[in-house]
Amino acid sequence: MLRVALSRTLSSKDAITEGYYFSRLRDPDCRKMNRIALLTCLLTVSLMNQVSGLETVTGKYGDTIEIPCNNGRVGEAEVTFVKWKYDKDGNILVKNRDQNATVSNDVNYKNRVSIKKDFSLVITQVAMADQRTFTCMVVQKEDILEYSVQLAIYKVPSQPQITNLTTVMAIGKLTTLAQCHSEGANPAANITWFKNKAPLVADGTAIKITTNVAVDKETGLSTTTSTLEYTAVKGDIDAKFSCQVQHIKSANMDSSPLVFTVNYPTEKVSLQVVSQGPFKEGDNVTLKCTADGNPPPSSYNFYINGEKKTVDSSTYTLTSVTRENTAEYKCSLVDNEDIAASVPITVEYLDVVLSSTGKIVKKLGESLEMTVDVKASGATQTSWKKGNAKLNSLPKFDKLTYSDSGVYECVVSMASLKKTQTFELVVEDSPIIKNLIKERGEGMTKVLKCAAEGFPKPTVQWNVNGSNVESAYEHGKVTYSLTIVPKGNLTVSCTVSNVLGSDIKSINVSTLVEDVTMDKQDQKDEYSDQMKLAVGIVVGLMLAVLVIGLAFWLYMKKFRQGSWKTGEKEDGSAEESKKLEENQSQKADV
Structure with a gap:
């Protein structure tokens, strides 16, 4: 109660x-x-x-x-x-x-x-x-x-209810947005409209608010209904509208916020490149035209290479562009071509041409000079490699060697573009034997080494049987080693050949006993030669001393004669002459 x-x-x-x-x-x-x-x-x-x-x-x-x-x-x-x-x-x-x-x-x-x-x-x-x-x-x-x-x-009124809700407003046009009503109140409730939490005040032109109060005949309770008519502006995009029910016996009650779509004509278009640049030849480039109107246009004009293309879309794609596609591109409204926008597109390109590519075959000792022609839309950088080794400059050969053979790579880069050109250089010639020597092996064996150069790789043929081993073939050089046990004196021949020619050299080989005798005789001859050489050196030194003493004696004699004065005796005292002769004699002995 x-x-x-x-x-x-x-x-x-x-x-x-x-x-x-x-x-x-x-x-x-x-x-x-x-x-x-x-x-x-x-x-x-x-x-x-x-x-x-x-x-x-x-x-x-x-x-x-x-x-x-x-x-x-x-x-x-x-x-x-x-x-x-x-x-x-x-x-x-x-x-x-x-x-x-x-x-x-x-x-x-x-x-x-x-x-x-x-x-x-x-x-x-x-x-x-x-x-x-x-x-x-x-x-x-x-x-x-x-x-x-x-x-x-x-009686406290009910929560505000929104009816007759519209969804779209047009700029400059008075539009009935919604009705807000609250039922079962006594005394009757009051309703206020808000935009972004600020109360709306009716001015009779841009904003009209009509309020009606109806009393139920059976219950005697009142229902308040408020109708909002509103003229939208561009700033009303995303604006939140709401109504509030006010009553002396309850707290204020707010409706859920209302957001309306605001329609307005296009005043400006923009053109943007959707694809990520920079662009190179062969890329696809997508253009997108957008308008600031609402709703946006469903179709646009695109101007491609001076030709107008109307598409029912906001995008246009250029496929497999080339350097000829570098230009200014434009889009506009279909119904108003004066509202337009443009954007430049640059297609980067890079052309690299070597004077020779593929496999290049040259003779040993010939010359080779490579050239590279680069055409690009910007500054480039060029580098050279032979295999995995970096070269400092463009390869140039005045006189080719076997070591010059290999795969050469030219890399030219510009921004995101990179082009690679390669060639394989092959230096060839008929084989030649650079050296044929013999060495003692283990026990009674002897090892013959035949060092050869040539390309393609030369093969070897010995005129005697033995154990043959070859070294690694690098830069056109290979060494074949033959191990034999000679039974007597013999001549061994090494023959190397390839498709371009052949070469042969021979060496005399004797048994191991004869080699020892020959070594001793060689040592005796060598000792005799050394003794002769020593005697010759001593004799030469003695003769050199005599010549130097004689030259000095003549010099001093001349010097003494040149120092006599006029009117003096030409001959010195006997004692002075004797001392002079003794001094000369001592120098000569030295």
Whole structure:
């Protein structure tokens, strides 16, 4: 139950009425009446009592409400009779002292009312029809009092609901966006529209808001409906609209945000290259044309090599582009070619041509000079390799050798482009034997080594039998080793050959015993030769000393003669001449 305090205010007529009541009770005619007649008389008199101001009790729709009698300040011991009524003639219930309350047959309250011990009236399931004036009439001994209360019913509105929602707005055109309504309220709810959380204010032209309140005949509750008409601008793209229901008995309630599609004409197009550059010959290049209008165009004009192509798409792909596709490309609206955009496209290219490619065969000792011709759309870098080895420059050969043979690679790069050209150089010639020697092997064996050069690889043939081993063939060189056990003196021949020719050399080979004798004789001859050489050196040195002494003696003699003065004796003293001769003699001995 909901109980709300109230107070009453009586008019100045209360005192006069009270005196009137008592004067009537003293009247002999009234004393002759029975008790019921007396009560009827008193009730009739009480109608003269008018209340100048009413207190209000507020109740929630559908709840049980308690309406106090004189704010609950009625003394039970003093009350002999209580009656509740509504408006002027509506009777609700009557309660006499020490008796149960009697409820009237009024269909409005027959099954919904009761009275409490303090004489408060209890009404269940209050409705809008209960929003009226209720009066509590109390008889206390010789006094009759009335307390009137105004009952006010409130009902919280429902959550806002959006109906008649549109989806598209056009710029500059007044469009009915939606209706927002809230049902079952008392008093009627208020509705406010918002854009991006800012309230919209109707101006009668660009913004129109129409509000309607309808009251249900059965329930008496109100439904508020608000219609929003709005003229969109370009800034309304992605704007969030909402409505808010406001009521004095509840918190504000917001609808879900509404986002509308805003249509507007195209003012500008842009052209972009979707594919990732830089582009080289053979690539596919996709162009995309976009417009700032909504909805965007479904077709565009593309201008390819000066030719207009209308496509039902926003993209156009150039397949397998070449250097001739380097140009300025353009797109435009189909219905307005003045609204257009352009973008340049550059196709990179790189051409590398060697003066010779493939397999190049040259003779030993010939010359070879390679050239490379590079044509490119930008700056390039060139590098050379032979096998896995890096070369510092373009290979140039004045006189080819077997070691010059191999695979050469030329790599030219520019930005993301790279071209590789190769050639294989083959240096060939008929074989020649560079050396044929013999060496002692193990035991009684001898090893003959035949070193040859040539390309293709020469094969070997010996004129004697033995164990033949060959070395690794590198740079046109190979060595064949033959191990034999000679039984006597013999001549061994080494023959090497390939498709271009052959060469042969021979060597004399003897047994191991003869080699030892020959070695000793060779050692004796070598010792004799060494002795002869030593004697010759000593004799030569002695002759050199004599020549030097004689030259010095002649020099000194000439020097002495040149130092004589005129008029002096040509011959010196005998003693001086003797000393001079001794000195010369000593130098000569040295």
